[in-house]
Structure formats: C-alpha cells, structure tokens
Amino acid sequence: MNNSKELIDLLNLKKINNNTFSGDSVTIGSPNVFGGQVLAQAVNAAYRTISENRFLHSLHSYFLEAGDLTIPINYHVEEIRDGGSFSTRRVTAKQNDKTIFILAASFHKKEDGFEHQTAMRSNIKQPEELLSWEDMVAQFGDFLPKRIKHFLSIERPIDFKPVRVPNPLEPENLPAKEEIWFKLKGDIPKMDLRLKHQILTYISDYNILNAAFNPNAKEHNFGNTQTASLDHSMWFFRDFEFNDWMLFSAESPNTFGARGLSKGNIYTRKGELIASFAQEGLMRPKK
DSSP states (O other): OOSHHHHHHHHSOEEEETTEEEEOOOOSSSSSOOHHHHHHHHHHHHHTTSOTTEEEEEEEEEEOSOOOTTSOEEEEEEEEEEOSSEEEEEEEEEETTEEEEEEEEEEEEOOOOOOOOOOOOTTOOOGGGSOOHHHHHHHHTTTSOHHHHHHHHSOOSEEEEESSOOOTTSOOOOOSEEEEEEEEOSOOOOOOHHHHHHHHHHHHTSSTTHHHHGGGTTTOOTTSEEEEEOEEEEEEOSOOOSSSOEEEEEEEEEEETTEEEEEEEEEETTOOEEEEEEEEEEEEEOO
16 A cells, blocks of 8 residues: 555445445554554544534544454444534444444534634744655665664555654654654545545554653663554544645653553644644553
8 A cells, every 4th residue: 555545445444334334454564453544444434424514523532452454344333413513423343243443523514713723833844854764764774673674664655754863773762742744645636524534534643652752762662662552532623635745743741651642733734733633552661
C-alpha cells in the first residue's frame, strides 16, 4: 500500500447488512493490526449509518485486543440517537466473535458560531527543509539500526517529515514534544469531508507516542519497550484539503506506571487548526 487510492480502498468496508460491515487489514510493520486502521474503518462504518448533512465532530475509543492481520474485522454499528442537531453511534469491532475494539462517535449538522483557535508554532521548519523517512533510508540506511531501517522502508501511502530527527546511534533525552509534517502520496482524488475524516483518523495513530518516549529516550525506545494503543480520542473542527503538507504536533504531559499520555493538534500548512487528539498508550519496559 503506497498511495492514497489504496488507502481509500482499505477503509471502504464491505456491507454485510445495514448496520454490519467487514474489512481486511494491511500491516505497517507490526505483527498486529495497526490501530489507526481499526479507528478509520470504524469511522467508515459509523458514517454509513449517518445522514449526509451530519459530520463527525468527536470520537472516543478503546483498544481491547490485538487484531489479527489474517482475519477480516467485522464492525457492528449501534444507532444510539438521532437528535435535532446531533447523532450518536457506537461501533464494536470483532474477530472470531471476540471484541477487539469499541468506539463512540458523535456527528453534528453544520452550524454557524463564533470561533478561536490555538496558533501553530510560527518559526517551525518547513517541509522543504526536512528529510522524509524515505530520504533518511536513502542517505543513512547503511548506518541505521536494522529495526529502524526496516520500519522506515515499509511502503505506506503517507510521507512523513519529522521536524527534529534524533540520532539513533547516540540517543538522548529530549523535550516531551513531537512535530511531524505529513502528506498523502500519489494522485489525490477529490474527497468529501467524510472521507477526509477517515483518512485523518488513520494518520492520527502514527507517531503519537513519540512525545511520551522523548524524555526517557536515552534508555527507552520502541525496541526495548512493549507498546500498544490503549485508547484514542479525536475532535474535528474545520474542513481541509490533503493537497499540501499538514502538521502533526504532539506533547506528552505524563508517563507513569507503564502508560504514556500524548495529546496535540493537527494543522494545515497555513496554520488552520483542523483537529485535536489524545491517546494513552502502554509503555512497558521489556525485562
């Protein structure tokens, strides 16, 4: 999977009945199903039961079991409520009759109102000044640890350009922040807001725990720590397009008790705040 079309095909679930849908999985390098895929497919399922004039504004979810890459995932949507302005859905994802994931999502009709937003950092390096993951492999592949080189070399439909690139050969403790530019690969088709929400949800689970690792990066990393997404929440604000680079900006207020919390914002290149996110993840040192 190396372009936006293949990602869209992955997220477009097969309809079983009016409230049940099924999807396959594609690895991103982990032996288990990528959490962002389950999130985005669950959003696809929920949207399939929502009227066209309502749009996702928040989701809250829990990852209960690791997903098996070889088995289809079935998503059942419970239509909790359709009110005058909001609709609520609960989605349950199962494999072999075992629940692996649950999601609650709320949809809102478009309304006018006053506004403000947190500003994007003004002096941030631009994507043209930075190396992508593919660039890093091309330039430094011979020196990268095997595990890191393998992960960066996997085909994916998104380009990532981290603002700060730590040296894996000389790890050091860093501030509990992470900023990464991202952009879809290949020709980008015209998308409605529903599809954009699904793709953004998929991308939001990438890189999210990096900020929680950074303050202890001298001793702990993805190689010597058992990690897993435990929960994931998002709030969606403004419409946007995928035709330019966008910024994923995360910070971690706390890591404790083998769990790490990351939260942050997603901006357009012009600085429009389009979504916020939060996730707690398992961060258990391997013995």
